[in-house]
Amino acid sequence: MKRTVGLILAGVAIAAAVVLPEPEPAAGPDFVGPEIRESVASAAASVWYCPWVASGALRDSTVMLASKVPVSAELTLPQQITDEEPDVDEVRLDEAGALVIAVGEIVRRGDTPLFVELDDGPAAVATVVSSAEVLTGDTCVARIPKVWELPGGTTREGRTMTLRLFNPFPELAKVSVSGSSESGETGLVDLQNLDVEGRTWQDVSLNALVPLLDDLALTVTSSEGFVIPSLAVAGSTDEASWPGAAPASVWEFPVASTRAEFSPSLMISNSNSAPAVVAIDVYTDAGTTIGAREVEVDPSIPRRVDLSDLADGALGIRIRASSPVAAVVLAEESTAVLEPTDEEGQLDDDTQRGDRIAGTIGISNPAVQWLLPGLQAVSDAEATVWLLNTGGEAATVTLQPLGLRDLPAVKQTVAAGSLQGLPLGHDVTVGGYLIESSTPISAAWSVESPAGLMFITGTVVSG
Amino acid sequence: MSPAPGKLKPVIVAAVLALDNADVAETVARIRRQVYETRRIVVVGAGSRGRHAADAAEVEWMSSVPHLLDSIDGSISHVWFLYAGALPRPDALKALIDEAERTDAAVAGSKLVHAEDPERLIAVGIATDVFNVPYLGMDEHEIDAGQYDVVRDVAAVAGVSMLIRRDLARGVGGPDPLLPPEAAAIDICQRARLRGARVVVVPSSEVLFHADRFRAESWRERAGRIRAMLKAYSLLTLLWVVPLRLVIGLLESVVSPFLGRWVLFDFLRAWLWNIWHLPSLVRERFSARKGRVFGDAELFRYQLRGSAKLSEITGEIGIKLRARLDRSEGPTLASIGSDLRQPAFVVGVLTLLTSVLAVRSLWSAGWPAVGYTMPLPESGRAALGAYAGGWNPAGFGSIEPLPPLVGLAGATQAILFDSPEFTAWLLSLSAIIAGIWGTIRLLRGWGIEVVAAWAAGIVLVAGPAAQAIGDRTAIGQLLGIGVLPWALRVATTRWPWSWTRRLGRVAAMGWVVALLALVAPPLVVAPVAILFVRAILKPVGWASWRAFGLGLVGSALAVPVLLPWLRIVDLEAYLTAGEEYWIPALIPLAAAGVAFLAGLLASRDGHLDAVILGGVLVGLGAVAARGADLGLGRETAVSGLAVVAAGTAFLVGGVLDALRATDVHGWRRLTAGFGGVAAIVLVATSLLPLYGGRGGLPNDEFTDSLRFTAAAEGEATASRILLVGPAASLPGDARTVRGADYRVVSAPVPALWEAYLPVTGPADAALEQLLLKLIEGQESRAGEALADFGIRWVVVTGETPLEAVFDGQLDLVPLGGAKRPTFLVDSPLAVRARLGTGDVWSRVGTGYRGTETSGERVSVAETANSRWQPGPWTQRGWGNEVSASTGEAKFDAIESRRVQASLAGGWFAILVLFSAFARRQR
Known part of the structure; x- marks a missing residue:
């Protein structure tokens, strides 16, 4: 009896324990790392990374800051030698406006990538590098993904291609660079597991590694730490630089060329496994051509699309891809003008110098507010703001100059499906523009001087 | 023997030291009957009482020994000191003089025998250890068969009858007036020896004395020995002797209550007395060391190796252990051989060895920093203060109550000279010994023999359930399983006849359960629950129901001891917080199943009861240990494992002991054999983990990996560490941000009081907000922001996406040399x-x-x-x-909580003292 009772009691207790289910494991993290912040000007503190900056004996750079609110900015310019203290400068905008800071006034030691920390926003930062023969620049980036796409490179004759890997963080970054060209995957064995020490940068000359490639798109992947890459393509004098981009299905380029002398081309790279079909819409003063061209971009084979035959003069484009692609536009001074123009076969003095080049990344999301830091701030140059309205409604656009004093806003209407270029010239009192539109548009600006040509994409203001 | 030719006959003054109410007259009469006459007889001391006694005996009186020595002129060669009440045989003085002259000894002492039974020895000279603790080297009832009758040099002679040369007595300043008799005798012998004098015992000089007046172990004697030690030794010797003396005294204070004594206060008073008398000590030391002929080595020649006190305690423990394990004989040389062959002796030694081996790593390092077990805080008083209404330092701090274990460990540590390592070691060692010993006592009461009971004890403290508790780093429950069998034993042992002892039993039940509750609060119900199950399984008769009732009362009495924790804690949250789910290992599970079934089929009577109770407890404990789905939290689940541990132990005890049964035959015998094998498997799988040396706890995870913080510039303790990684890799509780776990701890290594995080406070919310901003990429200078929280380091303890988040910060410096990925907040502002x-x-x-x-x-x-x-x-x-x-x-501590803690402590003390008092009542 006792045994039976014991067996039953113990059996029941053990059976109860056995049937009790194991609790569900806790849901793990819903993120894999720092979320990638878009390069947009939002109402928060932000850090903008500007890799392609130089200030030395030949070149000067300016950091251009535009903000909708009072903001303090701290500029940090790391040294290329590990563990050297960076140069730091602080500036403040006491009210909404713009500032132009000459890097040479902080330090003058050649290449000087930097980052700008803003304690509030919306605000945006862009940089310009200039010399007697160079004019280049672009907007700085706030996003720090692990993988960057950099299309648009070339190592063909007469072009020098440099990749800058800027590590603004204290941690060592381990970086691998892969490339694809018209021949397919390009072996860049020397660029695997590159160490980029914290708070330094490395410049990689691609011409020496993979010479004579017409089209070269790079993918930069950080296995440890983070880097901010920038690509620069130089001609005999001028150069163009642009930061990395994330693939997207739609890209808008308000400026692909400013004049007929500048031959525009579009470089597309596809890092997917399947080919992408890309339709190109063309916007000019004369009108819009939707689906002006359709190309297929194979994986691992970047595609260069010459746009010079689509328009004669200023040109904006939109591309629509069947899957996300990365894209860059380049405008290069036409080599045709270098042909002899007189009977004696002498080159014309004015056109001999023509090797100006500009390039920029596109805009994947049209917006109703834009900040264009630096617009009208580049001396000895002619600036033009480009407004592209790919929507179905006309946009009423207000251009508010930001600068040392209050200036009246300019209103402009951009018809549906059109591109509008507004030449603005140089004005020492203006350091940038705030553009507000009734419907989403894309905005960018170009600067042309005898030294060079430069395209700079605007920065979207969010919220 | 006559004096040597040409040598003057010694002239003696007899000094009767009137120390207490002993009869001076009888001693004086005995002196007068000496065959060797004394010049004078003087009664010394005891004030007017001494004077009256002297008058009655018609002898001189002097107030103190120094006065006596001053009054003695050069015609006197020796002084014979005798305690009042000492009864020297007529030839005692003559023997002393003859042998002292022969051996050229300056100090000579008599052999002491019992006044009531002169055949029995009290002392023949005194050996001391280096701490001046006397050791007589003979049994309590040793017969005088002349075995010690040889004149020899000794460390000291008893002051009961001591002959000392007058010039030496004056030279060394006589006996130290501040010292009690025995210490004074040792002291003067030491000082004499330093001056080159021989100290001998003369067995042919016999003095009868009352043994109960000899070697009175008072605090004054303790203090006197310390003073004598401090006076005689060189500074170099004192450098190691004093700390050792302190440790041994402390150990004695801790162990003595288990031997029925309470010496802590004596120990403290003795040292305080010496501190109080420091100025005179310095003077006396100067005088003692001045003009010395020999160094300390000469003193060491006549001393014992080791500690007499430790030997005494060890001997007593041996006797007690044997008695507890059902041996009635005391230790004699003759019995040693048979002892060695006795299971009880073997079991005692094995228990001690196993326990010491099981905690050997804790001796130097204390508790490891892993999971919910962490090293004790540096200050026991601070821990006690924090528990009793002070600041809870976990995370960013709060006024939430700390677990009672923190208070208990803090109080223990404060007593043990604030040594966290020693306290942790002692607590773990005590728990293991108590667990094995308690199981033996408990199961012996249930009719299970000692070897099977010992095996059960091993399974209790190190079996599969105990291992599971250890793996969960639940130090409280690990200590608790050492107390649990005692709670059951107190309840189930024979009910006393007298009312005082019954009340004492109730009080004992109260404090034992209270101890259990203090280490692991949910265990407060464990004894009563087990006793209830036992009563259900054995419903006939009152005994088991009375035990259950006693358990119930015990739990009720224990509850107040949990104040102030109990009044403040959210019990529901406490019992349901965290998730645990016990998945037993296959081999022990199968072994336990086989053992249970075999025991159920093959055992009888008491064995069967133990097997059934064990099986049911394993089942019920497992329900709690796997009850996450029922809403049971971590503490409840781990306490369930303690019940499983007890159940497994009873099962093993019952099954193993059933093998002894002679009336089991045939298939039952075979089944019992299978059960025995299964039980042995359980014991074997229990023994192995014990030899890890950490008392069943896992490896230290953090001390080494966070040690680098201590080497950083500035004070590590002034800052915090942010640990990020999966919850299982973090110490104690963790917080979560978007599914990623983290927690903040103190540098350089978190202490036990940080294991449980309080509910989320504003600082936690602010840190969470910061982490969210970092994750969302809205903040790039984490270092600057973390500095505000006093966080100086971020350490990655395992796979976590937060590592990449901190990778992408502008002002966090990665530390290359650290054992885990680590980021430094390089800011002087990162302090608390x-x-x-x-x-x-x-x-x-x-x-x-x-x-x-x-x-x-x-x-x-x-x-x-x-x-x-x-x-x-x-x-x-x-x-x-x-x-x-x-x-x-x-x-500023919360006064009401402080008062509650004091009341809880007082109540605990009352229960302990009353139970001890009642236990001594006949």
């Missing part, structure tokens, strides 16, 4: 308390200390609370700002 000027304040206990700066304010990065002092207090964000004028910032 600092002045506006940047001066860093050190962390002391749960408060902070720095330079007194009037007019300045110190910001304290602890959760805001207006009790932070000194005022005026202001809230600074989520933190505090207080005046820096006193150089100290501390939390």
Whole structure:
């Protein structure tokens, strides 16, 4: 009896324990790392990374800051030698406006990538590098993904291609660079597991590694730490630089060329496994051509699309891809003008110098507010703001100059499906523009001087 | 023997030391009957009582020995000191003089025999250890068969009858008037020896004495020995002797209550007395060491190796252990051989060895920092203060109550000279010994023999369930399983006849359960639950129901001891917090199943009861241990494992002992054999983990990996560490941000009081917000932001996406040499308390200390609370700002909680003392 009772009691207790289910494991993290912040000007503190900056004996750079609110900015310019203290400068905008800071006034030691920390926003930062023969620049980036796409490179004759890997963080970054060209995957064995020490940068000359490639798109992947890459393509004098981009299905380029002398081309790279079909819409003063061209971009084979035959003069484009692609536009001074123009076969003095080049990344999301830091701030140059309205409604656009004093806003209407270029010239009192539109548009600006040509994409203001 | 030719006949003054109410007259009469006459007889001391006694005996009286020595002229060669009540045989003095002359000894002592039974020895000279603790070297009832009758040099002679040369007595200044008799005798012998004098015992000089007046172990004697030691030894010797003496005294204080004595206060008084008399000690030491002929080595020649006190304690423990294990004989040389062959002796030795081996690593390192087990705080008083209404330092701090274990360990540590390592070692060792010993006592009461009971004890403290508790780093429950069998034993042992002893039993039940509750509060119900199951399984007769009732009362009595924790804690949250789910290992599970079934089929009577109770307890405990789905939390689940441990132990005890049964035959015998094998498997799988040396706890995870913080510039304790990684890789509780776990701990290594995090406070919310901003990429200077929290390091403890988040910060410096990925907040502001000027304040206990700066304010990065002092207090964000004028910032303890803690301590003491008192009543 006792045994039976014991067996039953113990059996029941053990059976109860056995049937009790194991609790569900806790849901793990819903993120894999720092979320990638878009390069947009939002109402928060932000850090903008500007890799392609130089200030030395030949070149000067300016950091251009535009903000909708009072903001303090701290500029940090790391040294290329590990563990050297960076140069730091602080500036403040006491009210909404713009500032132009000459890097040479902080330090003058050649290449000087930097980052700008803003304690509030919306605000945006862009940089310009200039010399007697160079004019280049672009907007700085706030996003720090692990993988960057950099299309648009070339190592063909007469072009020098440099990749800058800027590590603004204290941690060592381990970086691998892969490339694809018209021949397919390009072996860049020397660029695997590159160490980029914290708070330094490395410049990689691609011409020496993979010479004579017409089209070269790079993918930069950080296995440890983070880097901010920038690509620069130089001609005999001028150069163009642009930061990395994330693939997207739609890209808008308000400026692909400013004049007929500048031959525009579009470089597309596809890092997917399947080919992408890309339709190109063309916007000019004369009108819009939707689906002006359709190309297929194979994986691992970047595609260069010459746009010079689509328009004669200023040109904006939109591309629509069947899957996300990365894209860059380049405008290069036409080599045709270098042909002899007189009977004696002498080159014309004015056109001999023509090797100006500009390039920029596109805009994947049209917006109703834009900040264009630096617009009208580049001396000895002619600036033009480009407004592209790919929507179905006309946009009423207000251009508010930001600068040392209050200036009246300019209103402009951009018809549906059109591109509008507004030449603005140089004005020492203006350091940038705030553009507000009734419907989403894309905005960018170009600067042309005898030294060079430069395209700079605007920065979207969010919220 | 006559004096040598040409040598003067010694002239003696007899000094009767009237120390107590002993009969002076009888001693004086005995002196008068000596065959060797004395010149004078003087009664010394005892004030007017001594004077009257002297008058009655018609002898001189003098107030003190120094006066006596002053009064003696050069015609006197020796002084014979005798205690009042000493009864020298007629030839005692002659023998002393003859042998002293023969051996050229300056000090000679008599053999002491019992006044009531002169055949029995009391002492023949005194050996001492280096601490001046006397050792007589003979049995209590040893017969005088002449075995010690040889004149020999000894460390000291008893002051009961001591002959000393007058010139030496004067030279060394006579006996130290501050010392009690025995210590004074040792002292004067030592001082004499330092001056080159021989000290001999003369067995042919016999003195009868009352043994109960000899070697009275009073605190004054203890104090006297310490004083004698401090006077005689060189500074070099004192450098090691004093600390050792302290440790041994402490050990004796801890162990003595188990031997029925309480010597802690004597120990403390003895040292305090010496501190109080330090000036005279310095004078006496100078005088003792001046003119010495020999060094300490000469004293060591006549001393014992080791500690007499430790030998005495060990001997007593041996006797007690044997008695507890059912041996009635005391230790004699003759019995040693048979002892060695006795299971009880073997089991005792094995238990001790196993236990010491099982905790050997804790001796130097204390508890490991892993999971919910962490090293004890540096200050036991601070831990006790924090428990009793003080500041809970876990995370960013709070006024939430700390677990009672923190208070208990803190109090123990405070007594044990604030040594966290020693306290942890002792607590773990005590728990293991108590667990094995308690199981033996409990199961012996249930009719199970000692070897099977020992095996059961091993399974209790190190079996599969105990291993599971260890793996879960539940130090409280691990200690608790050492107490659990005692609670059951107190309840189930024979009910006493007298009412006093019955009440004492109730009180004992109360404090034993209280001890259990203090180490692991949910275990307060474990004894009563087990006793209830036992009563259900054995419903016939009152005994089991009375035991259950006693358990119920015991639990009720134990509850007040949990104050103030019990009044403040959210019990529901406490019992349901965290998730645990026990999945037993296959082999022990199968072994336990086989053992249970075999025991059920093959055992009888008491064995069967133990097997059934064990099986049911394993089942019920497993329900709690796997009850996450029922809403049972971590503490409840781990306490369920303690019940499983007890059940498994009973099962093993019952099954193994069933093998002894002679009336089991046939298939039952075979089944019992299978059960025995299964039980042995359980015992074997239990023994192995014990040899890890950490008392069943896993490896230390953090001490080494966080040690680098201690080497950093500045004080590591002034800052915090942010640990990020999966919850299982973090110490104690963790918080979660978007599914990723993290927690904040103190540098350099978190202490036990940080294991349980309080509910989320404003500081936690602020840190969570910061982490969210970092994850969302809205903040790039984590270092600057973390510095506000006093966080100086971020350490990655395992796979976590937060590592990449900290990778992408502009001002976090990665530390290459650290054992785990680590980021440094390179800012002098990353401290917990600092002045506006940047001066860093050190962390002391749960408060902070720095330079007194009037007019300045110190910001304290602890959760805001207006009790932070000194005022005026202001809230600074989520933190505090207080005046820096006193150089100290501390939390003003909550008085009501302090009072409750004191009452709880008092109640516990009352239960202990009353149970001890009642136990001694016949």
